[in-house]
Amino acid sequence: MALNTGGQARRISRVYDSTLQSVDDAEKLALEVAAQTGFAEDDVHRIGMAVRECMVNAVAHGNRYSAHKKVEFSLSAGGGRLQIRIVDQGAGFDVETLPDPLAEENLLRHSGRGIFLVKSFMDEFLVRRLDPSGTEVILVKNLEAPG
Amino acid sequence: MSVKLTTRQVGDVSVVDVAGRITLGEGSSALRDCLRDLISKGHKKILLNLSEVSYIDSSGIGELVSGFTTVTNQGGQLKLLGLTKRVQDLLQITKLYTVFDVHEEEAHAIRSFT
Numbered sequence: 001m002a003l004n005t006g007g008q009a010r011r012i013s014r015v016y017d018s019t020l021q022s023v024d025d026a027e028k029l030a031l032e033v034a035a036q037t038g039f040a041e042d043d044v045h046r047i048g049m050a051v052r053e054c055m056v057n058a059v060a061h062g063n064r065y066s067a068h069k070k071v072e073f074s075l076s077a078g079g080g081r082l083q084i085r086i087v088d089q090g091a092g093f094d095v096e097t098l099p100d101p102l103a104e105e106n107l108l109r110h111s112g113r114g115i116f117l118v119k120s121f122m123d124e125f126l127v128r129r130l131d132p133s134g135t136e137v138i139l140v141k142n143l144e145a146p147g
Numbered sequence: 148m149s150v151k152l153t154t155r156q157v158g159d160v161s162v163v164d165v166a167g168r169i170t171l172g173e174g175s176s177a178l179r180d181c182l183r184d185l186i187s188k189g190h191k192k193i194l195l196n197l198s199e200v201s202y203i204d205s206s207g208i209g210e211l212v213s214g215f216t217t218v219t220n221q222g223g224q225l226k227l228l229g230l231t232k233r234v235q236d237l238l239q240i241t242k243l244y245t246v247f248d249v250h251e252e253e254a255h256a257i258r259s260f261t
Contacts, residue, residue: 020172045233052204056171102242110213113241114205120240 009078016055016071018063018088023055026073030084037077038143046121047082047141053114054086054137062090062135080143087136092129150174150200152181160257161190162228166199169207178207182214182225191223192260196253198229208241215247224248228256 012033016022030051034044055071063069072087099106101113119125124140150167163181168174185193195211197203203211211227218225226248230238238244250256 023171049202049204052170056204056206060171107242107246108212108216110209111205113208117205117237117240 009076011074011076013072013074016059016073018059018065018067018069018071020056020059022071023052023059026055026071026086027052029073030075033075033077034082034141037082039082039141043141047084047139050118050121050139050141051084051086053118054084054139057093057114058086058088058090058135058137061093062088064090082141082143084139085136086139087130087134089134091133092135093127094129095127150177152177154181154185157194157253157257160192160194160260161185162194162196162253162257164196164199168202169200169210170202170204171206175206175210178210179213182210182217186217186221186223191218191221193218193223193225194228194250194253194256194260195225196228197234198231200231200234203234203237208237208243211247212243224260226250226256226259228253 012029014026014029016026027048031044031048034047039047055073058071059065063071069089072085074085076083095115098115099112101107101109101116106112118139122139123142124138126138128136130136150165150169150173153164155162155164165178169178182193215225228250230249235244238247248259250259
């Protein structure tokens with residue numbers, strides 16, 4: 001997927017182990033870049049939380065904490081938007097089949113709110129299964145929501 | 148700091164003062180263990196003071212919900228005290244704000260237990 005960030009684009013890439021420490025590290029990096037990009041405090045928080053939820057999915061549900069599997073993480077900032085790409089090496093999941101956490105019968109479920117929160121916090125959320133394995137997640141937050 | 152939990156007794160209500168981050172891993176498991184411990188000892192009136200909780204993720208929300216359902220199924224009550232704006236926003240987004248009995252003042256919360 002091509003990214004049109006406009007001028008002065010900034011790109012940072014990392015490869016993380018499948019650990020909870022990686023989740024913390026990716027979140028911290030996203031918070032720093034989001035703040036430097038000019039997002040308001042609440043949006044910085046939302047971006048950090050969206051990254052945390054997606055990294056947890058990649059590390060825990062995708063790679064299942066495997067020492068042999070990595071998570072590719074990259075941020076691209078510029079042109080008034082921040083794009084984050086997270087790729088795991090797991091079996092993949094179908095976002096369309098996830099239960100609605102707001103449905104009455106699901107309200108008191110222990111899990112199943114992570115992706116919902118990501119969608120709530122970001123302007124764009126794309127998920128793609130990779131061949132032969134892995135999942136690519138792309139998050140986008142615009143500095144100013146399109147009017 | 149991940150999370151720090153301190154339990155105190157006010158009358159027959161167990162107040163759990165939670166401080167820090169409730170996230171997947173140490174934070175959410177510490178909360179789960181604390182609630183299980185209280186329930187196993189027969190405590191059925193539990194007030195979670197979240198006023199010092201700086202951050203909660205979906206895993207932490209899941210632990211709150213699990214604690215609520217476990218206590219309720221045992222015939223007890225689990226209530227929340229002192230939500231920060233961000234935690235309150237999360238519970239509203241996830242439609243859980245009306246599921247929990249949420250209080251701003253401890254004395255009022257304590258009196259609300261039946």
